[in-house]
Structure formats: structure tokens, C-alpha cells
Amino acid sequence: MPREFQRGHKARISDLTAGTDLYVGVQITAPGLTFDISCFGLDADERLSDDRYFVFFNQPKSPEESIQLLGAQAGDTESFRVTLDRIPPQIHKLSFTATLDGAGQMSQIGPGYLRIVAGGEEVARYAFNGSEFSSERAVMLGDFYLKDVWRFAAVGQGFDGGLDALLKNFGGEVAEEEAPAAPQQPQTGAGAPGFAPPAFGAPSATAPAPAPAQPQPAAQGFAPPPGATPPPAPPAPAPSVHAAPTIVAPLAPPGGGQVPPPAPAPAPYGQPPQQPYGQGPAPTAPMPPGYGQQPPAPHAPQAPPGYGQSPQPPGFGQQPPFGQVPGQQTYGVPQGAPQGGAGVTAALQQFKETPTGQRWTQQNKKLIRVDLGMGGQPVLARQGSMVLYQGKVDFSYKGAGFAGRIVGNATGQEMQLMRCTGQGQVFLADNSTHLHPVELQGDAICVSAENVLAFDESLQYEVRRIEGHGIPGGALFTMQFQGTGTIVVKTHGTPVVLPVTPTTFADCNAVVAWSAASQVVVSSQVRMRRNAYPGDTGESVNLQFRGAPGNFIVVQPYEV
Numbered sequence: 001m002p003r004e005f006q007r008g009h010k011a012r013i014s015d016l017t018a019g020t021d022l023y024v025g026v027q028i029t030a031p032g033l034t035f036d037i038s039c040f041g042l043d044a045d046e047r048l049s050d051d052r053y054f055v056f057f058n059q060p061k062s063p064e065e066s067i068q069l070l071g072a073q074a075g076d077t078e079s080f081r082v083t084l085d086r087i088p089p090q091i092h093k094l095s096f097t098a099t100l101d102g103a104g105q106m107s108q109i110g111p112g113y114l115r116i117v118a119g120g121e122e123v124a125r126y127a128f129n130g131s132e133f134s135s136e137r138a139v140m141l142g143d144f145y146l147k148d149v150w151r152f153a154a155v156g157q158g159f160d161g162g163l164d165a166l167l168k169n170f171g172g173e174v175a176e177e178e179a180p181a182a183p184q185q186p187q188t189g190a191g192a193p194g195f196a197p198p199a200f201g202a203p204s205a206t207a208p209a210p211a212p213a214q215p216q217p218a219a220q221g222f223a224p225p226p227g228a229t230p231p232p233a234p235p236a237p238a239p240s241v242h243a244a245p246t247i248v249a250p251l252a253p254p255g256g257g258q259v260p261p262p263a264p265a266p267a268p269y270g271q272p273p274q275q276p277y278g279q280g281p282a283p284t285a286p287m288p289p290g291y292g293q294q295p296p297a298p299h300a301p302q303a304p305p306g307y308g309q310s311p312q313p314p315g316f317g318q319q320p321p322f323g324q325v326p327g328q329q330t331y332g333v334p335q336g337a338p339q340g341g342a343g344v345t346a347a348l349q350q351f352k353e354t355p356t357g358q359r360w361t362q363q364n365k366k367l368i369r370v371d372l373g374m375g376g377q378p379v380l381a382r383q384g385s386m387v388l389y390q391g392k393v394d395f396s397y398k399g400a401g402f403a404g405r406i407v408g409n410a411t412g413q414e415m416q417l418m419r420c421t422g423q424g425q426v427f428l429a430d431n432s433t434h435l436h437p438v439e440l441q442g443d444a445i446c447v448s449a450e451n452v453l454a455f456d457e458s459l460q461y462e463v464r465r466i467e468g469h470g471i472p473g474g475a476l477f478t479m480q481f482q483g484t485g486t487i488v489v490k491t492h493g494t495p496v497v498l499p500v501t502p503t504t505f506a507d508c509n510a511v512v513a514w515s516a517a518s519q520v521v522v523s524s525q526v527r528m529r530r531n532a533y534p535g536d537t538g539e540s541v542n543l544q545f546r547g548a549p550g551n552f553i554v555v556q557p558y559e560v
Contacts, residue, residue: 002115005126007156008359008374012149012441013084017118020084024096025076026141028112030130034101036163037078039067040170042093047171053091054172055080067094076115084150094144095155095170099137099163106133106158114141116152126154137162140357147439156374157357169355360437360486367429368437368488370420370454377485378421381428381454391424413449413463413477428454433490444482444516447489451512456485466520466543480516489513492558500551505542509559518547 003016013022026037041053041062048054053062060069066086070079082094096114100106109130116124126142133139136158143153159165354363359374370379372393380398398417420426429435430453438445446464455461464480481487491512498504500518514520521544545553 002122002125005124005152005154006376007126007128007132007154008371008376009126010151010153010439010441011124012151013144014149016116016123016152017121019118021118022082022084023070023117024080024082024142025074025115025117026078026096026098026112027076027115028098028109029077030104030109033104033108035077036099036101038097038099039069039080040093040095040097041067041087041091042095042170043090044092046093048167049171050090051172064088077112082144084144092146096141096143097166098139098141099166104137106130106136106139109133114154124152126156128156132156133158136160138166140166143357153358155357157355159355360439360488362435362437363427365434366432367427368435368453369425369427371425372420373423375456378419378457379426379454380417380457381420381426382430382452383416383418385428385430385453386418386420386426387429388427389424391422393420393422393424393426395420413479415449415452415479419457428488430490433492434494436489436491436495437486438489438513439486440481440483442482442484444480445487445513446478446480446516446518446520447487447513448511449479451489451491452479453488453490455481455487459483459485459487466522482516489554491554491556493556495554495556497552497554499549500545500547500553502546504545504553506545506553506555507559508543510555510557511543512554512556514545514553515547515551518545518551518553520545 003011005011028035028037036056038054038056040048041050041055043049052059053067055062055067055069057069061067064086066083066088068081070081073079080096087094107130111127111129113125113127115122115126128141138159138161140155140157140159142155145151145153159169161168353369354361359371361369361371363369367387372379373391386395396419398419400414400417433453435453440459459481460483461479461481463477465477489512495512500515508522522542545551
């Protein structure tokens with residue numbers, strides 16, 4: 001029986017199946033609507049840095065065929081074959097998306113699903129329906145992401161702008177071809193299996209590469225000489241679904257303008273350049289740089305560009321706007337912003353919100369966002385750590401009880417918490433400290449209460465005593481978190497993670513967290529004879545860590 005996922009749920013692929021050759025099927029339908037189902041191969045920054053890993057109807061496979069588009073089969077609207085052990089190391093996430101081709105919105109869809117099949121058996125299924133969406137035109141259904149091991153996450157995050165917004169979110173752009181491409185031949189032919197997808201016989205055969213498109217003379221910006229090129233062939237019939245296929249931005253001409261015409265053939269020495277026979281000047285076509293200028297004299301060698309000249313600022317030789325001092329920057333344009341940009345919008349583009357579709361999303365090093373609608377469980381956060389929220393969110397006091405307050409005061413591990421519930425997004429930060437979300441999958445971690453910003457309410461936590469003879473100042477205890485969920489740890493500066501060895505010692509005021517399986521012992525270097533003399537090293541009390549290979553400690557470059 002397959003494991004049922006809800007939006008926001010995650011799991012290791014190895015917990016679902018031991019295989020790496022997976023079938024991913026998507027079923028999404030709505031009356032009168034057509035959908036494009038694609039897979040984005042993203043890098044470690046969740047960007048589409050290589051457009052060859054955008055697998056869709058016009059590009060049905062990745063270069064090494066680790067991601068293949070199989071087509072509709074076995075009741076699925078679209079299906080993919082994913083071979084995890086063949087995915088190149090620069091790809092860290094596979095995002096499966098669905099976008100509307102034409103009018104409509106995602107709230108109109110009926111019950112659908114994304115499922116994973118391995119070895120002929122369905123191992124995971126994420127079900128969704130139109131009630132989870134509103135006016136969105138694109139939706140991220142699920143992700144395969146690499147975090148030590150490959151994992152699966154049920155996302156269900158929508159985008160109002162459709163494919164444009166989706167591509168821009170992943171670092172790409174959309175351009176429309178002038179001539180429609182030939183329709184893609186379906187990869188599943190007569191020999192395609194009609195049963196569930198584990199058999200990959202038919203889809204494994206690669207489709208023949210499409211013939212290279214003929215150059216379009218009209219796009220060159222000038223009229224070709226009569227008889228120089230054959231008449232263009234009649235355009236191919238438009239596909240029934242995609243009248244204008246979508247391509248990735250790098251295929252478009254740079255700068256958004258027309259392609260300049262080729263330079264004329266070199267004329268004989270000492271003669272001006274000649275026009276080809278039978279071709280007059282094209283007044284409407286853009287002239288190449290330097291066209292129509294006299295060549296330099298034969299006895300004077302041409303100097304390199306800018307040789308002997310001082311560099312001139314942009315706009316040199318032009319009159320400044322009325323009321324502006326020459327050389328002064330335009331009012332309202334931030335320092336360092338491109339003059340040809342869109343003003344404030346272009347300057348603030350780098351600080352825009354990061355919509356990754358996860359429950360916990362790090363906006364920058366010091367700000368994190370939690371989506372309360374994903375996962376359906378509240379979040380416990382440090383009181384006063386909310387800096388912004390969107391939607392219907394309720395904040396309530398989270399008390400520790402009489403016994404909890406006594407324990408917290410006695411151990412120094414008291415946490416002043418608030419409970420965040422509702423349907424919305426909450427942005428959290430604390431004194432500009434660095435934030436690090438740590439996802440727990442049934443394991444445990446020890447963190448000092450001072451270094452905890454927020455965590456899922458599903459996590460269990462308790463005060464744990466550190467063994468030893470005592471530490472001056474009372475830091476004898478720590479907090480242990482265990483279960484399935486996410487905890488956000490804050491540090492002063494960028495921390496370092498070190499493996500635990502028999503000779504690992506850390507300053508008790510600098511250590512942030514460590515694996516719960518590690519044994520921690522107080523190591524004191526205080527001696528009566530040594531302290532009888534003036535002077536102190538400041539390193540009298542340390543923590544010694546012991547444990548099997550695989551344990552770790554986290555230390556910050558700051559002492560509390």
C-alpha cells in the first residue's frame with residue numbers, strides 16, 4: 001500500500017524504496033483546460049542554471065537521460081522516468097510543476113495526484129484538488145531534493161502568473177518563437193505498456209532528434225538579393241495544443257533587438273566598399289557599426305580602440321536634463337544601480353521574497369519565513385521574534401506551567417515562547433543573528449535554549465543535564481529536541497560544524513548544538529596552585545565531547 005502524503009510532508013526516498021529507477025506519474029484534469037507538466041532540474045541555489053535540465057514537451061529528456069518525459073500512460077496525464085544515481089552532482093532538486101495552457105485557474109481542477117512507482121509497486125502518493133488553490137495558473141506539485149540523501153517533499157505551492165512567474169522564480173525567462181515548431185511525436189507507441197509504469201521498455205527508446213530549423217531570412221533585418229536564397233518552405237502545421245511553444249530565454253537574441261546584418265565583403269585595396277549587384281541600400285534596416293565610414297589611410301595604422309584617450313563616462317557629449325549639473329547622478333536612482341534599469345524596482349529586485357514552496361524558507365541569512373498552511377501544525381517561536389506576517393495568523397502566549405518555570409529558572413534553560421496558528425506566513429528574526437533551519441527526521445539534537453528561535457510544535461523537547469562537576473555560571477543543562485519537524489537555530493556569525501573525536505573540546509560559552517548521541521563531560525582546568533598566582537587564561541572550563549563516528553558539534557565565533 002502506498003504511503004499517503006499531505007502538503008508539506010517529507011520523507012527520504014530510501015525509506016520509501018531501495019531502488020533508484022523511479023516512475024513519477026501526475027494526474028491533473030479540469031473540464032475544458034489543458035495543462036503543461038514539466039520538471040525543473042535546479043542547482044544548489046534552486047536556480048535553473050542549465051536550461052538543458054528543463055524537461056518539458058519541447059525538450060523531453062536531460063543530456064544524460066537521467067530525467068525523461070514519457071507521456072500520458074497508465075491513467076496518468078503525464079509521466080517521467082527519474083534515475084537518481086545518474087543525476088549529475090550540480091543538480092540538487094527536481095521540481096515537478098503543472099501550468100495552464102490557456103485561460104483558467106487551478107481552483108477549477110478536479111481530484112488529482114502525484115505518485116511514485118518503483119519496481120512495479122506504487123510507494124508514495126500525494127493527492128490534491130482544486131479547493132487547495134484559488135486564482136493560480138501554475139503550481140509546484142512535488143520535489144525530489146538532495147539533502148545528504150535524496151528526499152521527496154509534497155509541495156502544492158501555486159503561482160498566479162503561470163509559467164512566466166514559475167520560470168522567473170527559477171531564474172529563467174519566457175520567449176515565444178516566431179514560427180511554430182513541428183509537433184512532438186509521442187514517445188509511447190504501439191509497444192508502450194498499458195499497465196502501470198514500472199516497465200520502461202518503450203519509453204527508454206530515445207526519440208529521433210528534430211531536424212535543425214531553417215534560418216529565417218526575414219529576421220536578419222535586411223532584404224536578401226533576388227535569387228540568393230530559395231523561397232522559404234511552407235510553415236509546418238501548428239500543434240493542436242501548443243500553438244506557440246515556449247523556449248528558454250538564452251535562445252532569444254541578446255538585448256532584445258534585431259540581429260545586425262552581416263558585414264559587406266571586403267573591397268579591393270584602395271577602393272570604397274561596393275554593394276552586391278542588384279541590391280540597393282535598405283534604408284529601414286539597422287546599419288552595422290562604422291558602416292558608411294571611410295577606411296583609414298594605408299600609411300596610418302589603425303590604433304586600438306580607446307588608445308591614447310581617457311575613458312569617458314556614459315552619456316559623454318550629451319546635454320544633461322534641465323536643472324541637473326553635468327556629471328551628477330539622476331535623482332532617485334540609488335548609488336550603483338544601473339542607469340538603464342527600472343529605478344526603485346530594479347534596485348530592490350535582489351531583496352524580493354523567495355517563494356520556494358517549502359514550509360520553512362530562509363529569505364536571507366538573518367530572516368526566515370514559515371508557512372503555517374503547510375503541514376497544518378502550529379509553530380512555537382521566541383516571543384517578539386515576529387517581524388512581518390501575511391494572512392490570518394493568531395499569536396498566543398505559550399506558558400511552561402508552574403513546574404516548567406521552576407525547572408527553567410533553576411537550569412537556565414527557560415524559553416519565553418509564543419504559539420503561532422492560522423493560515424498565513426510569518427517572518428521571524430532576532431537581533432540580526434544568523435538563522436539555520438535544521439530538519440529532524442526522527443533523530444535528536446541538543447541546543448541551548450539561548451540559541452533556539454522557533455520550532456514545530458510536533459517536536460518533543462526537554463531539559464537535559466550535562467555530566468560533570470559543574471561549570472561556574474550555572475550552564476549545567478541544555479535542551480534536547482527530538483521527533484519529526486524543523487527547529488531554527490540562531491548563531492552570532494557563521495558557525496562551524498566539526499566531527500566528534502576523542503580529543504574534541506569546546507568552550508561552553510561558544511558551543512551552540514551537538515548530536516544527542518554524543519557524550520558531554522565538563523573538563524575543568526582550575527587548580528588551586530595555578531589560581532594562587534595573578535592572571536587567568538579565560539579557558540578554565542571546557543566541554544569534552546565523545547561519541548561514535550557520525551556525531552558532530554556546532555560552534556559559533558562568539559562567546560555568550
